[in-house]
Amino acid sequence: MPVYSHISHGNLDGRSKPSELLLSSMLSLRNADPSHPITIRAARYYDTDGKMLRDYLTKPLTLAPMGSSELFVEHRDKSGGSGANFVVEWTSDRPVNPPVIETVNAYFFGTQSVAFTSPGRPISPNP
Template identity: 30%
Template sequence: MNYSSLILWVVSALLLLSCEQEVSETEYLPSENYNYTKVDFDVLEKRQKIYVPIYSDIYVFSGSKRFPLTATLSIRNTSFTDTMYVGKVDYYDSEGNMTKAYLDEPIYMSPLTSVEFVVRSNENIGGAGANFIVDWGAKSRTKNPVIQAVMIGESNQQGISFVTNGIVIEEHNNGSGE
């Protein structure tokens, strides 16, 4: 390979590398384009408050070191026909202090849609005893949504991931006396 061919090859390689788009971390975050709505939760026929355990970090090495995790809360409308409403998605730390309200007003979820909320591993809030409290409701006695959290983390070629399920801690059904 002569000198001019080498220069041409290097320039071509540099041009190709400069054409690659830089991808920001936020391009892979879930959409925050929620469908906001005005709805009076007190008149909804079915309402629940769901507790979802979150582990923003876990202890390793006999409890001497923390392993940071990213947590994704997933809310999935399981109905083929009914819209559901999410009124609150609040994040609490291990001491029971609310650290973040993810919604300013209720959102609606069409049938079979999903929404996500993320606690990044570098946020350093929550701890091993953190949780989300989710208030949801529907105009009819629809199927319960699936509300889960997925925690994932990696460090030094060590990875961990697991899922927690939300549990109903409060329920109201208008017209049933409950």
């Protein structure tokens, strides 16, 4: 699940670096099954180098049928960098529709605003 702590923009400065815009990110977790709950077991946050920074869940989170929840990365938290990721683990005791998991990355200050979504996609667990 891509997360953008900041995005580069503008022109390169004297050190050949672009300007950076810090963003907040909301991880949206949505159970897309109308009949059965799912359990979110982990929501691990990784930085650009692939180092796990923290697990946002201290205990499993059950989402009711069609229920949702969100986790939030603050605007001032740039520890993840431009290539940050969430890895979300979920389970169900029966076959269900897969959840909809995405981030909403945003910046709203004064007259400037930027907002965009990043869709998640399944990855294989480590053996």
